[in-house]
Amino acid sequence: MNNQTNNDSDKNLSWSENPEDTPFVNKEEQDDDEKQGAFTKLIKTSAMVILALVLLIFVGIAWFTMNENVGTNGMGVKTVADKYTISLPAGGVNGKYYDAIHSKIQQGEEEEILVWTVTSDSHFNNIDAGSGANYDGIEPGSSGVISFLVTPKVDEVTITFDFQTFGYIVVNSESGSSPSGTVDYTVREIDNNRLKDYLNGHLLLFENYNKNTQKYSGLIPANDEMKREFTRTFTGEGVATQVDIYWIWPKNLSNLVYVEDGSGTQPTIVEHPEHPSSGSEYQKLVNHITTFPSFFLQGNWSSGDVSEQMIQNNYTTYGGYYDGADNDIGSGIEYVLLRMWTVN
Amino acid sequence: MDGKLEETDLEKGISQLFEKFKKLKPSQKVECIAATVLSLFLLIIVPAYAWFASINKMETLTKVKTPPALDIRAGRHEAIKNFELKNVDIGEAAANGKCYVFCVKSGNIESKYKIQLAHTTNIPLKYKLYRAVEVSSTDSPDVDYQLENSDEHAYYKKTGPEIVMTELNAENDTKKDEHGRRLAIFDKNDDYYKRAYNTADGTPEIYAVAKYSQSDSIQTLSAEYDFFILELGWDGTEPDVTHFSKWNKKENNKETDIIYISASKVRE
Numbered sequence: 001m002n003n004q005t006n007n008d009s010d011k012n013l014s015w016s017e018n019p020e021d022t023p024f025v026n027k028e029e030q031d032d033d034e035k036q037g038a039f040t041k042l043i044k045t046s047a048m049v050i051l052a053l054v055l056l057i058f059v060g061i062a063w064f065t066m067n068e069n070v071g072t073n074g075m076g077v078k079t080v081a082d083k084y085t086i087s088l089p090a091g092g093v094n095g096k097y098y099d100a101i102h103s104k105i106q107q108g109e110e111e112e113i114l115v116w117t118v119t120s121d122s123h124f125n126n127i128d129a130g131s132g133a134n135y136d137g138i139e140p141g142s143s144g145v146i147s148f149l150v151t152p153k154v155d156e157v158t159i160t161f162d163f164q165t166f167g168y169i170v171v172n173s174e175s176g177s178s179p180s181g182t183v184d185y186t187v188r189e190i191d192n193n194r195l196k197d198y199l200n201g202h203l204l205l206f207e208n209y210n211k212n213t214q215k216y217s218g219l220i221p222a223n224d225e226m227k228r229e230f231t232r233t234f235t236g237e238g239v240a241t242q243v244d245i246y247w248i249w250p251k252n253l254s255n256l257v258y259v260e261d262g263s264g265t266q267p268t269i270v271e272h273p274e275h276p277s278s279g280s281e282y283q284k285l286v287n288h289i290t291t292f293p294s295f296f297l298q299g300n301w302s303s304g305d306v307s308e309q310m311i312q313n314n315y316t317t318y319g320g321y322y323d324g325a326d327n328d329i330g331s332g333i334e335y336v337l338l339r340m341w342t343v344n
Numbered sequence: 345m346d347g348k349l350e351e352t353d354l355e356k357g358i359s360q361l362f363e364k365f366k367k368l369k370p371s372q373k374v375e376c377i378a379a380t381v382l383s384l385f386l387l388i389i390v391p392a393y394a395w396f397a398s399i400n401k402m403e404t405l406t407k408v409k410t411p412p413a414l415d416i417r418a419g420r421h422e423a424i425k426n427f428e429l430k431n432v433d434i435g436e437a438a439a440n441g442k443c444y445v446f447c448v449k450s451g452n453i454e455s456k457y458k459i460q461l462a463h464t465t466n467i468p469l470k471y472k473l474y475r476a477v478e479v480s481s482t483d484s485p486d487v488d489y490q491l492e493n494s495d496e497h498a499y500y501k502k503t504g505p506e507i508v509m510t511e512l513n514a515e516n517d518t519k520k521d522e523h524g525r526r527l528a529i530f531d532k533n534d535d536y537y538k539r540a541y542n543t544a545d546g547t548p549e550i551y552a553v554a555k556y557s558q559s560d561s562i563q564t565l566s567a568e569y570d571f572f573i574l575e576l577g578w579d580g581t582e583p584d585v586t587h588f589s590k591w592n593k594k595e596n597n598k599e600t601d602i603i604y605i606s607a608s609k610v611r612e
Contacts, residue, residue: 038371041371041375042371044375045371045374045375045378048375048378048379048382049378051382052378052381052382052385055382055385055386056385059385059388086400086402088402095404095405095406096407097405097406097407098405101405102403102404102405105405111401113401113402113403114401114402114403115402115403115404116402116403116404117404118404123404124404124405124406125406125407126404126405126406126407136407136409137406137407137408137409138406138407138408138409139408139409139411146404148402167408168405326411327411329408330408330409330410330411331410331411333408334407334408335405335406335407335408336405336406336407336408337403337404337405338403338404338405338406339401339402339403340401340402340403341400341401341402342400
């Protein structure tokens, strides 16, 4: 039946030819479907927008804290936090052992750690300083200073610095023995706890050194977690302060504990007053030795097993334990890594 | 449109992109924008965040120098167990001196070391130390050293003067018996060590009383091994024949001595 009309107002009426069709489509279902669709899409887009917002915040923070170059080779001005900047002395280089050894260690590290670049005035015996001042590593008796700069961004800021030493050996990656020639090698951290202990005691760090008296003070002792820590307050917004870390590998135990014997006394690296008080620098060092004798001496020691008196009365024996530990370090550790980080 | 210049392909592409964009439903448009922004952020964020998180650690690496190794070996730098003070003919030692060779390796031509001899004096031999070099069998060698597990021999001769050895425990030298053997001293009153060492008739026993002698600093001559000759002899200050023959009785012929040779690095 032709019921066509030319009246456009009839367009919206949906007359169906098929008598079985209901004249009205189920509008509620249709609405629900649409609502579902719209709702899901809303969730999706909201999630995307929130994610974008979070990332925006991160970028913002990163941008705010990054206001200098990031680079190695002495250009490094590294921003650590919003209150201070840590930077390195100008003109520093990566160190003699970077290409062959240190870079391999860094490849294996989970996080990116900056290279503490060295100069002829601030190094760890790992620099060719030229004109006869070439350094090729450390041994008993070695000492030096390594520095960094702190520039507060506020009037006053207190920073805690942590240090840790690690020992490494070089092995043939296949056989596990020391390589020779151009055999492929890996650099592996030592797993001997005794040697790790010795690094804590035989490589000492101090905050101060008096050039006139040639005495150290401000010991930064290691704790039983192998970490050494000191805290310092810096003042002066925008003023760069140099922090010097004096490192030393004392040659003999008599350089640490004051010993009088017939063959003459070795000078102690820390000033030994006639009657050391409990707060004196010397006493702090002795306390460190008696608290952690296993850091200094061969043998199985616990805190309190060795006293200053025992060392002074039996110096040959205990000095021998110290020298033996020196020898163990020399035989068992090939490279030492000194790591510094800020805690706050 | 009239008057419009030909569009480049890039401009065409961009305008096509915009056309497509305009055709999207509004929700799709939001998705598209969000996705683009997200990708852009990822490109910036990843490097920035990695740097941000790891900034506060730094480290430096140095080398531990190898400790110098001192090694004492037998002739031809064979293992020390091949160093034997065997076949000591007392008569020959008294007459000509009996020589044995050993070597010291210091591993560093610039370093110095000291050699110490510690020995008992149950046989009143005198020990002397000399530097030595390997020579051929025809060069009147002082030592004929047979290599381990082999028929081959190596020959060594003394070079230079006797190495001066200083006694470290010289105060015991005052108490000697008639043969020149050291007597045990118990205390400052010069009483003999009565409790453990006396025989029934009161004469003191003298076993295991050591004499310690040490050389001065010896300069390493060879990057490989420095050879030395240890000469066993008799005291040349006494009339040899009298002195030796006094001792050379059968009750004295079963004495035993222990001798230690040690070397230690001289720390500069």
